[in-house]
Each structure stands twice: as C-alpha cells, then as structure tokens.
Amino acid sequence: MSSPQSFAILCNIFAALLGAGGQWAYKKGAARLTDTPLYANWMLLLGILLFCGVMVLFVMGYKNGGRISVVYPFYATTFAWGALIGFVVEKEPFQWSLIGGTLLVLAGLIVIASGVNQS
Secondary structure: OOHHHHHHHHHHHHHHHHHHHHHHHHHHHHHOOOOOOHHHOHHHHHHHHHHHHHHHHHHHHHHOOOOHHHHHHHHHHHHHHHHHHHHHOOOOOOOHHHHHHHHHHHHHHHHHHHOHHHO
C-alpha cells in the first residue's frame, strides 16, 4: 500500500474510533437530558469534541494525499468500535449477527486495501 494512502487510512481508522466514542458520549448525554441542562451536559460536549477530532483526522488524511474512494470506507470500522464499546462498556448482549456483519465490513476493507496499488 502506498504511503499517502496508508497514512490516510490510519487517520480514518482512528477517526472511526473517535466517532464511536462520540456516539457513546451522545448516548450517555441523551440519558441525562431530563435532569441536566444542555449547556451543563458534559457528555454531549465530549461527543461534540470527539467529532471535531474526527473532522481534523479526515482533513489530515486528505491533505496528505488520501483518495476518498480508498480511505473513507475505512471510517466504516466505526461499526467494529461501536460493537466493542457496546460489549465491553455497556455490557450489551453478544449477537452472532452483529459479529458476522462486522466481519463482512472488515473483509470488504481488506479487499479495498489490497487493490490500492493496482489502480
């Protein structure tokens, strides 16, 4: 894989991790909206900050030569990070369908990455 694409892909994978963390913060913040004013809801503010980090990572990847058709699909790893957060942090029930779907997404990303130098 070429260096600009590798760096940009890593930026999008890390952005996906931040994005999944942001979704978790939104979930926690949403649960507090009944008793915490919006301006004092630090979990919602954390979610906003994490998504600002996502945008910074997108720009970094594209600035360094990332091709959108190659690197943006790697943001789909947010599904894997979200599932991991769900299982580990939220103690959500294990589902084979979720694992199977996530593995299919990851397999698709491997196919994309393997063809980067061919085009």
